[in-house]
Amino acid sequence: MNAEIIAVGSELLLGQITNSNARFLSSHLAELGINVYYHTVVGDNAGRLEDVIQIAEERADLIIFTGGLGPTKDDLTKETIARHLGTTLEMNEEALESIVAFFERAGRVMTENNKKQALVLKGSEVLANHHGMAPGMLYKTEERAYILLPGPPKEMEPMFQFEAKPKLARLLNQADVILSHVLRFYGIGEAELEDRLQDLLDRQTNPTIAPLASDGEVMLRLTAKTNSEEQAWELINEAKTEILDRVGQYLYGYDNDSLASKTIELLKEQSKTISAAESLTAGLFQSELAAVAGASAVLTGGVIAYNEEMKIEQLGIAPELLKEYGVVSEETAIAMAEAVRRKFGTDIAVGLTGAAGPDAHGDQPAGTVWIGIATEDGTTAYRLQLSGMRNTNRLRAVKLALSYIIRTLTDGNARKI
Amino acid sequence: MNAEIIAVGSELLLGQITNSNARFLSSHLAELGINVYYHTVVGDNAGRLEDVIQIAEERADLIIFTGGLGPTKDDLTKETIARHLGTTLEMNEEALESIVAFFERAGRVMTENNKKQALVLKGSEVLANHHGMAPGMLYKTEERAYILLPGPPKEMEPMFQFEAKPKLARLLNQADVILSHVLRFYGIGEAELEDRLQDLLDRQTNPTIAPLASDGEVMLRLTAKTNSEEQAWELINEAKTEILDRVGQYLYGYDNDSLASKTIELLKEQSKTISAAESLTAGLFQSELAAVAGASAVLTGGVIAYNEEMKIEQLGIAPELLKEYGVVSEETAIAMAEAVRRKFGTDIAVGLTGAAGPDAHGDQPAGTVWIGIATEDGTTAYRLQLSGMRNTNRLRAVKLALSYIIRTLTDGNARKI
Numbered sequence: 001m002n003a004e005i006i007a008v009g010s011e012l013l014l015g016q017i018t019n020s021n022a023r024f025l026s027s028h029l030a031e032l033g034i035n036v037y038y039h040t041v042v043g044d045n046a047g048r049l050e051d052v053i054q055i056a057e058e059r060a061d062l063i064i065f066t067g068g069l070g071p072t073k074d075d076l077t078k079e080t081i082a083r084h085l086g087t088t089l090e091m092n093e094e095a096l097e098s099i100v101a102f103f104e105r106a107g108r109v110m111t112e113n114n115k116k117q118a119l120v121l122k123g124s125e126v127l128a129n130h131h132g133m134a135p136g137m138l139y140k141t142e143e144r145a146y147i148l149l150p151g152p153p154k155e156m157e158p159m160f161q162f163e164a165k166p167k168l169a170r171l172l173n174q175a176d177v178i179l180s181h182v183l184r185f186y187g188i189g190e191a192e193l194e195d196r197l198q199d200l201l202d203r204q205t206n207p208t209i210a211p212l213a214s215d216g217e218v219m220l221r222l223t224a225k226t227n228s229e230e231q232a233w234e235l236i237n238e239a240k241t242e243i244l245d246r247v248g249q250y251l252y253g254y255d256n257d258s259l260a261s262k263t264i265e266l267l268k269e270q271s272k273t274i275s276a277a278e279s280l281t282a283g284l285f286q287s288e289l290a291a292v293a294g295a296s297a298v299l300t301g302g303v304i305a306y307n308e309e310m311k312i313e314q315l316g317i318a319p320e321l322l323k324e325y326g327v328v329s330e331e332t333a334i335a336m337a338e339a340v341r342r343k344f345g346t347d348i349a350v351g352l353t354g355a356a357g358p359d360a361h362g363d364q365p366a367g368t369v370w371i372g373i374a375t376e377d378g379t380t381a382y383r384l385q386l387s388g389m390r391n392t393n394r395l396r397a398v399k400l401a402l403s404y405i406i407r408t409l410t411d412g413n414a415r416k417i
Numbered sequence: 418m419n420a421e422i423i424a425v426g427s428e429l430l431l432g433q434i435t436n437s438n439a440r441f442l443s444s445h446l447a448e449l450g451i452n453v454y455y456h457t458v459v460g461d462n463a464g465r466l467e468d469v470i471q472i473a474e475e476r477a478d479l480i481i482f483t484g485g486l487g488p489t490k491d492d493l494t495k496e497t498i499a500r501h502l503g504t505t506l507e508m509n510e511e512a513l514e515s516i517v518a519f520f521e522r523a524g525r526v527m528t529e530n531n532k533k534q535a536l537v538l539k540g541s542e543v544l545a546n547h548h549g550m551a552p553g554m555l556y557k558t559e560e561r562a563y564i565l566l567p568g569p570p571k572e573m574e575p576m577f578q579f580e581a582k583p584k585l586a587r588l589l590n591q592a593d594v595i596l597s598h599v600l601r602f603y604g605i606g607e608a609e610l611e612d613r614l615q616d617l618l619d620r621q622t623n624p625t626i627a628p629l630a631s632d633g634e635v636m637l638r639l640t641a642k643t644n645s646e647e648q649a650w651e652l653i654n655e656a657k658t659e660i661l662d663r664v665g666q667y668l669y670g671y672d673n674d675s676l677a678s679k680t681i682e683l684l685k686e687q688s689k690t691i692s693a694a695e696s697l698t699a700g701l702f703q704s705e706l707a708a709v710a711g712a713s714a715v716l717t718g719g720v721i722a723y724n725e726e727m728k729i730e731q732l733g734i735a736p737e738l739l740k741e742y743g744v745v746s747e748e749t750a751i752a753m754a755e756a757v758r759r760k761f762g763t764d765i766a767v768g769l770t771g772a773a774g775p776d777a778h779g780d781q782p783a784g785t786v787w788i789g790i791a792t793e794d795g796t797t798a799y800r801l802q803l804s805g806m807r808n809t810n811r812l813r814a815v816k817l818a819l820s821y822i823i824r825t826l827t828d829g830n831a832r833k834i
Contacts (some may be wrong), residue, residue, distance in 0.1 A: 291808050300724055394707070
C-alpha cells in the first residue's frame with residue numbers, strides 16, 4: 001500500500017506553523033509497512049485542493065488529509081472531497097451531540113456554524129474526536145481509501161493512533177495486534193548503535209526495528225504485528241534480548257521514560273533524596289528533575305553558585321582549592337557535590353562546573369565540564385569535553401549527569417561513558 | 418511570482434525528521450511578496466523526484482529544493498535537475514577549496530566522494546555554504562528560477578537568508594533594500610494584539626506587518642522594501658510609532674532580544690546583580706538567565722528550596738509564616754525574595770513559589786503562582802493563575818517573572834500585567 005499525506009492550510013504555506021503532522025503520520029505508517037512516497041501541503045483553496053487530490057490519486061492508494069475540518073468558511077477539505085468523489089455530506093448525530101457537550105462543558109454558547117463540524121462524508125466510518133470537536137473520517141472507494149483528520153496535533157495524533165490506525169491495519173488484512181516498545185539509550189551515538197546492530201537492522205521484519213535520535217539520546221522502536229498481544233511480546237522480547245546482549249550497557253529505560261523520570265523513579269524506589277550544586281548549568285539539572293510530576297518526594301533543592309565568590313560563601317569551598325585547581329576542575333566538582341550533600345542532607349548530590357562557552361574559562365577550553373557525584377560511599381568525578389554551542393553543552397552536561405546517577409543507582413557506581 | 422518548495426529526503430517520508438525548512442522558507446518568501454502555493458516532499462528517488470519537478474513546473478515559476486546535495490549516492494537532487502533541464506554539472510573550484518579547507522580544519526581525511534559536493538549546475542550562480550560543505554545554486558531558465566539548498570537547517574537558513582534572498586529580491590526587480598525589524602511583546606495575547614492593531618494590519622503594504630506568536634510571546638515583524646536603508650528605516654519607524662502608541666506598554670525588546678537577554682542587558686547597564694530563590698521552577702529561572710552568554714557578570718546564583726523544610730533551613734523562612742499563609746502565598750514569595758537577596762547580597766532578587774500541577778498544593782489550585790521581587794526600594798508580589806500543563810506553567814512563571822523584572826528595571830517598579 002502506497003500513501004500520500006496532504007496537509008490543507010494556508011497558515012502552513014505562510015510559514016506560520018510547521019507540518020509536524022506529516023512526520024507523526026509517516027512514522028506510524030512506516031510501522032504498518034505502508035510506503036509514504038509524497039507529502040503535499042496546499043492552502044485553503046478548493047481549486048488547488050482538488051488538483052492535488054487528482055495528482056495524489058494517480059500515485060497513491062491511501063490518501064490522508066489533515067486540516068480544514070473546522071467550522072469556518074476557510075475549512076473546506078470535506079466539502080471539496082465530497083464534490084470530487086461525487087458524494088454528499090450528512091449530519092452525524094453522535095458527533096453533533098459531542099460538539100454540543102463540548103460547548104456545555106466549556107460554558108460557552110454554541111454558534112450555528114459549529115454544527116458544520118458534525119457533517120461527514122456519506123458512507124464514511126466516523127473517527128471520534130476525544131480532544132476537540134471535528135470528527136475524522138475513513139472513506140473507501142473500490143480503488144483507494146481516504147482518511148480525513150483534524151489539523152491540530154493534539155486532536156489529530158490520538159485520533160490517528162486510536163481510531164484510524166486499527167482500522168487501517170484491518171484494511172491491510174493485517175494482524176489484529178500492533179505493539180510497539182521503545183528502548184532508550186544514552187552515551188552511545190546513533191551511528192555506533194546502528195553499526196553494532198547492522199545485521200539485525202538488515203534482516204528485521206517482525207518486529208521492525210526503527211532507530212530514532214534526538215538531543216543526544218538514541219532510541220530503538222520495536223514494532224510487532226501479530227494475532228495476540230502475548231505473541232507480539234514474544235516477538236519483541238526475542239529481538240530485545242539480542243539487542244541488549246550487544247548494547248545493553250547503554251540502555252537506561254523504556255517507552256515514555258526520560259533520563260529525569262528514570263532518575264526520579266529509581267530514587268523513589270530506593271527511598272533516596274537528591275540535591276545539586278550547579279555552576280554552568282545554573283539550575284537546569286534540578287529543573288529537569290522538577291519537570292517530572294512527583295519530583296518533590298526526592299528532590300530537596302540545592303544551590304546555584306554561578307560565580308567563584310558564591311562557591312566560597314554559599315558552599316564553603318576553600319578559596320585555596322579554587323586557586324590551586326581552578327573553578328573548572330575535578331577537585332571543585334567533588335567539593336561542590338560533597339558540600340551540597342552535607343548542606344541539604346541528601347543521600348546523593350551532584351556538583352556541576354564547567355565552561356559552557358563561547359569563551360574558555362581560564363585554561364579550560366569551552367566545553368570542558370566536570371561532574372561530581374557524592375554518595376555515602378564516596379564521591380566520583382567525570383570529565384566531559386563537549387563540542388556544541390553554549391546551551392547544547394549545558395543540556396548535554398545535565399543529561400550525562402542524569403545518566404551517571406542512573407548508573408550509580410543501578411550498579412552501585414557509575415561507569416564512565 | 419508563485420513558488421513551490423520541494424524537500425528531497427526519504428528520512429522525511431519515514432517520519433524521522435520534520436520539514437522545518439518549508440516553514441522557514443515560506444515565511445521569508447511571504448516577506449518578499451512571493452506566493453507559496455505548494456510544499457512537496459519526495460524521497461531520494463530520481464524517478465519520483467523528476468515527476469514532482471514536472472508537476473511543479475506546471476504550477477510555479479520559482480522552485481526551491483532543499484536536501485540531496487551531500488556526498489552520498491542517495492544525494493541526487495542536482496544530478497536529477499541537470500538531467501531534467503538538459504544541462505550538466507561542472508566542478509566549482511571555489512566550493513572545492515572550501516570543502517578541502519573544511520576537512521583540514523576538522524583534522525579529518527577527505528574521502529574522494531566529498532568532491533562530488535563541489536559539482537554545480539553549469540551556468541548557475543553559486544550560493545556559498547558558510548556552515549557546511551555543499552554549496553547551493555540559483556539557476557535561471559527563460560520560464561522560471563530554480564534554487565537548490567542543502568537540507569540541514571543550520572546550513573540552509575543562513576544560505577537562504579544571506580545568499581539567496583538578496584538575489585531573489587533583485588530577480589523580482591524589487592527594491593535593493595529589504596529590511597526587517599521585530600517588535601517583541603509580553604503580557605498580551607496574539608488575539609488582543611491583532612484586535613488593537615486591526616486597521617493597521619488591514620491596510621499594511623510597506624512595511625508589511627506580520628504577527629508571530631510562540632511560548633506566550635507575541636512578535637510583530639515589520640518588513641520594508643525600498644531603495645535605501647535610510648528610507649527603509651523611515652518607513653519602519655513610522656509604522657512602529659503608530660503601533661507603540663497603542664500597545665507600547667507590552668513591548669519588551671527588539672529583533673534577537675529574549676526576555677532573558679533583555680534582563681541581562683538592563684542589569685549590566687545599571688551595574689546591578691540578581692539572585693533567585695526558586696520552588697516550583699526549581700532552577701529554570703536562573704537557567705534561562707544563564708542561557709545568555711555573559712550572564713555571569715550579573716547573576717550570582719541562588720537557592721532552590723523545593724520542599725518546605727529547605728525553605729526554612731536554607732532560606733530561614735519562619736515556620737510560623739509558612740503555617741499561617743501556606744507555601745503558595747504572597748507572604749512566602751516575598752520572604753523568599755528578601756531572604757535570597759540578603760543571603761547572596763544582590764541588588765535584585767526573585768522568589769518563585771506555586772503549584773505547577775497536576776496536583777493542587779493544599780488549598781491552592783494547580784497553576785497558582787506567586788512571584789516576589791525584592792529591590793532596595795522594597796518588595797512587590799504578583800499572583801498568577803495559569804491554566805497550562807505542569808511544565809508550561811513553570812515556563813510561563815519564569816517568563817512572567819522576567820517581564821516583571823524588566824518593568825522594574827525600566828519603570829522603577831513592575832506594572833501588573
